[in-house]
Amino acid sequence: RSSKMQSWWLAAGLGPLLVLAQAPVQTALDYNSVEYKAKKFVDDAEEAMRLEAISSTFASWRYESNITDETQKVSEAATTKFELLNKKFGKEAQSFDLNQIKDKEVVRKLRLMKNIGTAALPTDKLKNFISLTAEMGKKYSTAKVMDFETKQKKLSLEPELSEILAKSRNAEELKYYWEQWRESSGKQIKPMYHKYVDMYNEAATLNGFKDASIMKVDPYESDTFQEEMEETWLGLKPLYEQLHAYVRSKLHGFYGEDIVKNSGPLPAHLLGNMWAQSWSNIADILKPYPNKPSINVTGEMIKQGWTPTKMFQKADDFFQSMGLDKMPDKFWSGSILEKPADGRELTCHASAWDFYNGEDFRIKQCTRVNQEDFVTVNHEMGHIQYYLQYKNQSYFYR
Numbered sequence: 001r002s003s004k005m006q007s008w009w010l011a012a013g014l015g016p017l018l019v020l021a022q023a024p025v026q027t028a029l030d031y032n033s034v035e036y037k038a039k040k041f042v043d044d045a046e047e048a049m050r051l052e053a054i055s056s057t058f059a060s061w062r063y064e065s066n067i068t069d070e071t072q073k074v075s076e077a078a079t080t081k082f083e084l085l086n087k088k089f090g091k092e093a094q095s096f097d098l099n100q101i102k103d104k105e106v107v108r109k110l111r112l113m114k115n116i117g118t119a120a121l122p123t124d125k126l127k128n129f130i131s132l133t134a135e136m137g138k139k140y141s142t143a144k145v146m147d148f149e150t151k152q153k154k155l156s157l158e159p160e161l162s163e164i165l166a167k168s169r170n171a172e173e174l175k176y177y178w179e180q181w182r183e184s185s186g187k188q189i190k191p192m193y194h195k196y197v198d199m200y201n202e203a204a205t206l207n208g209f210k211d212a213s214i215m216k217v218d219p220y221e222s223d224t225f226q227e228e229m230e231e232t233w234l235g236l237k238p239l240y241e242q243l244h245a246y247v248r249s250k251l252h253g254f255y256g257e258d259i260v261k262n263s264g265p266l267p268a269h270l271l272g273n274m275w276a277q278s279w280s281n282i283a284d285i286l287k288p289y290p291n292k293p294s295i296n297v298t299g300e301m302i303k304q305g306w307t308p309t310k311m312f313q314k315a316d317d318f319f320q321s322m323g324l325d326k327m328p329d330k331f332w333s334g335s336i337l338e339k340p341a342d343g344r345e346l347t348c349h350a351s352a353w354d355f356y357n358g359e360d361f362r363i364k365q366c367t368r369v370n371q372e373d374f375v376t377v378n379h380e381m382g383h384i385q386y387y388l389q390y391k392n393q394s395y396f397y398r
Contacts, residue, residue: 034096034097034100034101035100035101035102035103035106038096038101038103038106038110039103039106041092041093041096042093042106042109042110042113045089045092045093045113046109046394046395046396047395048085048089049082049085049086049089049395050356050395052081052082052085053082053356053395054355054356054357055078055081055082056078056079056081056082057353057354057355057356058078058355059071059074059075059077059078059079060075060078060079061353061355061362061364062074062075063075063134064137064141064346064347064351064364065336065346065347065364066344066345066346067138067141067142067344067345067346067347068345072134072138075134076127076130076131076134079130080126080127080130083117083118083119083126083130084119084123084126086116086117086119087116087119087120087126089113090113090114090115090116090119090120091116093110093113093114094114096110098110098111108221109394109396111221112219112396113396114207115207115215115218115219116207117203117207117215118199118200118203119203120203120206120207121199121202121203121206125199125202128199129196129199129200129203132192132195132196132199133196135192136189136192136193136196137347139185139188139189139192140185140189140347141345141346141347141348141349142345143156143157143181143184143185143188144156144184145161145177145180145181145184146180148173148176148177155177156348157181157185157274157348158339158348158366158368159339159366159368161177161181161274162273162274162368163368164177165177165178165269165272165273165274165281166272166273166281166370166372167281169254169285171255171259171267171269171270174269174270175267175269177269178268178269178274179269181274197212200212200215203215244266246286247266247271247279247286248260248262248266250285250286251266251267251270251285254285255270270282273372278372278375280296280371280372280375281372283296296371297371297374298369298370298371298372301369301370301371301374302369306369307338307369308337308338308365308367308368308369308373309337309338311367311369311373311374311377312327312335312337312363312367312377312381314374315374315377315378315381316381318378319381319382319385324385324388324389325385325388325389327361327381327384328359328361328388330359330360330361330362331361331362331363331384334360334362335362335363335364336362336363336364336365336366337363337365337367338365338366338367339366346364346366347364348365348366350363350364350365350366350367350376350379350380351363351364351365351380352380352381352383352384352387354387354391354398356395356398358391358392361384361387361388363380363381363384365377365380
C-alpha cells in the first residue's frame with residue numbers, strides 16, 4: 001500500500017476509535033458541571049413533584065366532594081407528603097448558586113423552587129398547619145343557619161342562603177341571614193385564623209421574607225407587584241366611587257334612610273350576594289331604566305328547561321366557537337356540576353381542578369339555574385381551558 005493509502009486507512013480505521021476515546025472525557029466534564037447538575041436536579045425534582053401532585057390532588061378532590069373524618073385524614077396525609085417533598089427539593093434548590101448557571105429556564109425554575117411556602121415550617125408545625133387549614137375549610141363548608149321565620153329548619157349556604165340573599169327584599173330577613181351565617185362560619189374560624197396567620201408569617205420568615213404578604217406575591221415574579229396593583233386600583237377607584245354613589249341612591253330610595261344612610265359603608269346584606277361581590281341579583285332595584293326589557297336571562301333559562309349540565313354544555317359551545325378545545329369526556333364523567341342529592345357534606349364553592357396527569361380536568365360547583373351561576377360556569381370553564389392549553393407545559397409552569 002502507498003503511504004497515502006496507509007494514512008487514509010489509519011484515519012478511517014482509527015478515527016471512530018479516537019472519537020469514542022474522547023467522548024467519555026467530554027461527558028465526564030459535563031456530568032461534573034454545575035449547569036448539568038442543576039438541569040438534572042430540576043428535571044428529576046419537577047417530575048417527582050408532578051407525580052406527587054397527582055396523588056395529592058385526587059385526595060383533596062375526594063375530601064372536598066365528600067367531607068368526612070376519613071377523607072379529611074387521607075387528604076391531610078397526602079398534602080403533608082407533598083409538602084415534605086416540596087421542602088426536600090426546595091432546600092436542595094437553595095444550595096445552587098444561580099450566578100453560575102446560564103440556562104434561563106433552569107434559573108427560573110430554581111427560583112420558583114426556593115420559595116417552599118409553608119413547607120418551611122418544622123414538620124410538626126407543618127402538619128398542624130395543614131390540619132388547621134382543613135378544619136377552617138370544613139367549618140366554612142358545613143356551616144348551617146336556622147331559618148328566619150320558625151328557627152326550626154337548618155339552611156346551608158348552597159343553595160338556600162344564596163337564593164335568599166339574591167331574591168329577598170326584606171331587609172330584616174337579609175340582615176339576619178348575613179349575620180347568622182357569619183356567626184356559624186367566620187366566628188368559628190376566627191380563633192383558628194389567628195394561628196393560621198402567625199404560622200404563615202413564621203413560614204415566610206423561614207423563607208427569607210419579611211412576612212406572608214411578601215411571600216404570597218413572590219410567585220408573580222415581579223419586584224413591583226404591589227405597586228402595580230395599587231396603581232391599577234387607583235385607576236379604577238373613581239369609577240367605583242361613582243358606582244357606589246349610584247347604588248346608594250337606588251337602595252336609599254327602595255329601603256329608606258333608616259336602613260341605607262347617606263354616608264358610610266353600603267349595607268352588604270342588601271347587595272344580593274353573601275359577600276357583596278356581585279350586585280347583578282338586585283338589578284331590579286338598580287337598573288336605570290326600569291321600563292326597558294330586562295337583560296337578566298334567568299327567567300328564560302327556566303322557561304326553556306335548562307339544567308346545570310345544559311349550562312356547562314352551552315359554555316363548552318361558546319369556547320369551541322372561538323376555536324378552543326372541547327371539554328374531554330373525562331370532564332363530564334368526573335365533574336360535580338350540581339349539589340348531590342345524597343345529603344353528603346361538600347365544598348360547594350365553585351372551583352376548577354387540574355389533576356396534573358394531562359387527562360383529568362374537572363369542575364366542582366353546586367350549580368343553580370340562573371344567570372349569576374351561568375356567569376360562574378363560564379368563568380370556571382375558562383380555568384379548564386387554561387389547563388387544557390398548557391397541559392403539555394412542564395409542571396412548574398402549570
